[in-house]
Amino acid sequence: MRAFINTFFIVILIGLLGGCLYEKGGPLPSNSSSSTNGGTDTNGGGGSTAALDSLPCGAPTTTNAQNQVCFNTAILPIFLANCATSGCHDSKTAEEGYDLTSYEKIVRKGITAGNAKKSKLYQVIIDTGKERMPPPPNAPMSSDKIQLIASWIDQGAKNITCETTGSTNSAQAVSYSKHLVPIFEYYCTGCHNSTTKSAGINLTQYSTVKALAIEKSLYGSISHQIGYKPMPSSSLKLSECQIGLVKNWIDSGMLNN
Template structure:
């Protein structure tokens, strides 16, 4: 009987000394992490921001600050229209929060969203941007509709930065079209500066204006004037292209 008790005590002691069950380690978000909890990390009371940290970029997703906001800022957020100061018809299109709350987004009926309707209106008198400014391209309007259909989220991703084979056709022209062309087109371009083709873009590039305004260098007016602005990667691509002589490649 004594041996039996000794064996039982040994078993109990071994059980107590066993390590606790291993669990997946808790992941603590870092300072740059975002969690899709329906709130804006910079404003916990804001329930409209649906920031999601998604890396790498998904070609089927629309990334608001990287893809869509520059189009709105360049074409709509200038002085007299939908800038913070002008806020025409109460609509401000300079950042995610203002677009979500003032542009009539309807997630349950995306094509009936005011933002999409005014950009797609066939009447030059009613559409935005108004005539004589050029309307948004079909691909730009399709992107805005897709963004609403996907929940009008503020998605983020990390894009690879190509600084090896920078070209006008693949990097510079799309950048200028997205970030600058809305203000610098037509018969009355902003500041009298046209950026509507290779020749006009090259002229501004070789004069130093293009890099100076994009990089916010001293003595230059920062452009674009609102929104997320041009990324460090895009500024470096501009610099490399200009350093190479601004070729039409």
């Protein structure tokens, strides 16, 4: 009973805090906004959209022409890489009943469409105390991601599909550190880092990435080929442009450049 009352007060507190931190109808983050936790080998947290800006493929499309937040390109990657890690909110574990691996599953619980502040999923990502998701030692979600999720919920948590941007061809020169690392940090290392290591794979390590490229599972998994586990998930594929960059890197000798 006491635990229940405590939880009740914490929830109220988060609600109040949320009210201070978030202004309804605030500006959407622009693609070039900076992130507070990009670029490091932390557990979870994920990379930043800003880091993807400089790629030939550009940052993921965050809104469509009507200024509606895109679910497939902007929101789903955030939930997958920050929440749906093994042992957390993947389909198998579904901690506290939250399976955050696809649109249908994400909107099923913890989201009050049209009101981020009333949504449990939003409350926990802005929490600064014990309830914070992702929990420590993971880094908190970056402010640009929190803003996107807030706007998406306030707009009704819709399944808006957007086209992916950018194109590349086989002549596009690729750098491991400049091109591949930001892609992995945004889409993959929430699950495949030195601590979480889904499937025993740590994609923050060049040697591991190269080994996977040689045994063909890197390209096989991101291009959703039969015989490989689809990555980042069966419900999310990298853009053709991003897949093209990885392919060029493999074809040009998998350099640590």
